[in-house]
Amino acid sequence: MRDELPTLLLGTDAVVRADVCAEITAIGASPVVCTEGSLADGVRLAEETNAEVVAVLLDAEPGPALALIKELAEFVPSAHVFALSWDDSPETVVRAMRAGATEFLGLPLDATQTLKALLKVTALRRLAHPTRTPAEVWTVYAPKGGAGVTTLAVNLALEARAAGRRSVCLLDLDFQSSDVALFLNLNPLHTMLDVTSSFRRLDAVFLQGTLARHASGVYVLAGPPPGAGTISIPVEHVRAVLDLLRTMYDVVIVDTPRTLAGETLAAFSAASRVLLLLDLTLPFLRGYRRTMEVLDGLGVPPERVDVIVAKHGGVRAGGPLEAATKTLGLSVAHVLPRDEEAALRALDKGAALGEVRPGSPLHRAIARLARGLLGGNDIPEEQRGGWRRRGLLGGLFAS
């Protein structure tokens, strides 16, 4: 997080601008980097300089300055807009605030009030980027459909909440199916679409207001509702949501689509652990290689990736686990047993596995996985991440 506070001062009189700029720089507790410009160039300069504080000088005819404040509030909502004026009557203060100013400072500047205003900006910056330990972000992904990504993501969230007394948020990035809410029998009032449509207003208060609360205490940011039509949610919005959730919650679990689209890549990059689900059939194993290449390209180290074999066992199992691990050099961190009956029953009821089939092998395996991810000893260090290509069948993956 940068130390300096980039500040832009806008006004009609160049001499006055220079004087006030110098005053603000002298008063500021953080190193204030103050540049100046005319009202006409205001919005452009604010965007170009990426100013955190934009101070607008109101003169005797405040109309143009107030109009600029309104534009800044609309087009540069991330900036804190200060209105500065020699006229500090209540009417002028109210006009400036109604236009969109976040602070009003009378001229000549009062050092204490100015310092307080600047300190608020740095305090808000710290709120958005706290120095406390960032949240765990567990991104659950499978290169093919049907592996049980949502089942795992949902039940991991519930188990993490139950096990660790931590605050947990579940983020549904599978915008085409948006199944997380269905799995939890939730009817969310808001979804990721609300975030996108009001992105300029996004902060922690806004985001918390969009989350649905499950009875377990897990919060959910649901995907767009069915029938929402073609969904286009910018990756920038997904990244912003992930960054914010990490400051708000202890554990963020992300349900991803099987496509390696922008939102999936954003979830990979943000992850403290990537939980890569596959079964031991050829399509999955091929997809696995591609996934590891993508993760490598994103700079996600192999030790951050946990390979989880899903739906293991039963007549429809793929190749034996031993063969995969020995022949392909697959390093499997965890195995989830096949238990479609339990998974379907849970889905049917919109309930946790732990509710419909407590103590079932699948429930126990997911609970164990959650405890391990929270810092237990269930996933030995040497079994984390990495795929080592070797052997005859390794030729399938020859580069």
Place this chain on the structure above:
Amino acid sequence: MTTTRENPSGGARILVVEDHPLIAELIETRLRIEGLRPTKALGGADAIARLDTESFDLVILDIMMPDVDGYQVLAHIRNTDAIKDVPVIFLTARSSPDDVERGLHLGADHYMTKPFSGADLVRRVKILLAERSLPAGERSAESAES
């Protein structure tokens, strides 16, 4: 008429009536950063008890609460001489025109529908606090705002 050399909203006591503890906490944090003095009430009954014993400059009021709802709290405020002029901002998930009209008719000064940003809420709080210094006829003719 007072000037505003000092921060017009500095140190103002704000009652935050919101039964969702996380949202209440986030709002409280945001208001503290602004130099305001928020107090949380986690339900309508708690809010009324505080309003009867403590002094507040503005009330942020959720409508849907399980015990005593926001409409009842607002009615209490507007029917109690000592506090009838305290500005009130309604927060609600409801955005139907009937709910808006009901809240404003009961005397809310402003209406914000969830989800709302902390920045928008703070801005509205500051405007209402600054408007206290204006003659009644010059205060904003309020409308609901998402």
